[in-house]
Amino acid sequence: MKIAFFDSGIGGLSVLHHAMKILPNEEFIFFADEDNVPYGVKSREQVLSYVDAAFKFLTAQNVGAIVVACNTATSVAVRPMREKYSLPIVGMEPAIKVALDLYPKKKVLVTATEITIRGEKIHNLIDRLNAKKFVELRALSKLVEFAERQEFNSADVEKYLREEFAPYDFENFSSVVLGCTHFNYFKDTMKKILPAHMKFLDGNAGTINYLARLANLKFGEGKKNPPVEYFYSGRRVTSSEELARLEKYLRRLDEMYLI
Numbered sequence: 001m002k003i004a005f006f007d008s009g010i011g012g013l014s015v016l017h018h019a020m021k022i023l024p025n026e027e028f029i030f031f032a033d034e035d036n037v038p039y040g041v042k043s044r045e046q047v048l049s050y051v052d053a054a055f056k057f058l059t060a061q062n063v064g065a066i067v068v069a070c071n072t073a074t075s076v077a078v079r080p081m082r083e084k085y086s087l088p089i090v091g092m093e094p095a096i097k098v099a100l101d102l103y104p105k106k107k108v109l110v111t112a113t114e115i116t117i118r119g120e121k122i123h124n125l126i127d128r129l130n131a132k133k134f135v136e137l138r139a140l141s142k143l144v145e146f147a148e149r150q151e152f153n154s155a156d157v158e159k160y161l162r163e164e165f166a167p168y169d170f171e172n173f174s175s176v177v178l179g180c181t182h183f184n185y186f187k188d189t190m191k192k193i194l195p196a197h198m199k200f201l202d203g204n205a206g207t208i209n210y211l212a213r214l215a216n217l218k219f220g221e222g223k224k225n226p227p228v229e230y231f232y233s234g235r236r237v238t239s240s241e242e243l244a245r246l247e248k249y250l251r252r253l254d255e256m257y258l259i
């Protein structure tokens with residue numbers, strides 16, 4: 001079955017990267033809305049219209065399911081897309097429950113884009129988990145721009161993260177939840193700054209497990225490299241230069257996967 005992964009940019013590759021490892025017998029389409037990235041600092045109306053256009057394109061590609069590999073787009077648009085289309089649609093959920101189940105009574109720093117942090121969805125999740133006193137929320141929107149420029153561990157990235165993390169006493173925290181798919185690229189830089197006990201959690205495994213259940217897919221160790229067609233805002237990526245760019249992100253994700 002062909003499965004589409006959609007993100008504002010290259011963050012969704014971190015979700016696809018996980019899917020390629022555990023669902024090697026499927027075929028994938030990856031759609032990065034490179035014309036409109038970043039989403040996280042724009043209005044909800046604007047993001048909804050971008051997602052709507054992407055879904056129009058993807059549903060015309062004969063795909064069996066769509067993974068919204070973007071927390072921001074999930075927060076804004078997953079519900080209206082499910083109302084509009086009948087194919088399985090899987091969104092992202094910040095791994096707050098996983099963090100609190102693994103490390104009860106410790107606080108969690110949930111990082112995401114501004115839209116996600118202001119959105120109702122994340123606050124409903126925190127209420128449902130009765131976790132208000134264990135959760136701190138922090139928007140790290142600038143990381144999206146750094147990631148799109150392939151700037152992962154420069155002095156500027158480090159300075160930005162040091163400033164953003166400065167207000168917290170991490171002795172009381174167990175982990176950082178990566179609530180934006182672009183943030184997976186920065187685990188090594190974050191690790192350098194944070195105390196050694198801090199863990200990193202993302203929603204990628206939860207999303208792919210849910211996709212497999214919903215679309216009845218089998219986990220496996222089959223072919224090493226499942227085929228992927230890449231699109232930037234609806235344009236097929238064919239140039240060797242751009243394919244090499246995407247390959248570079250995937251190789252970085254190989255490294256980040258181990259942290």
Ligand code: DGL
Pocket residue numbers: 007008009011012037038039040041069070071072073113116144179180181182
């Ligand atoms: N990758 C997206 C997410 O998971 C958002 C990045 C953006 O701001 O465009 O939230």
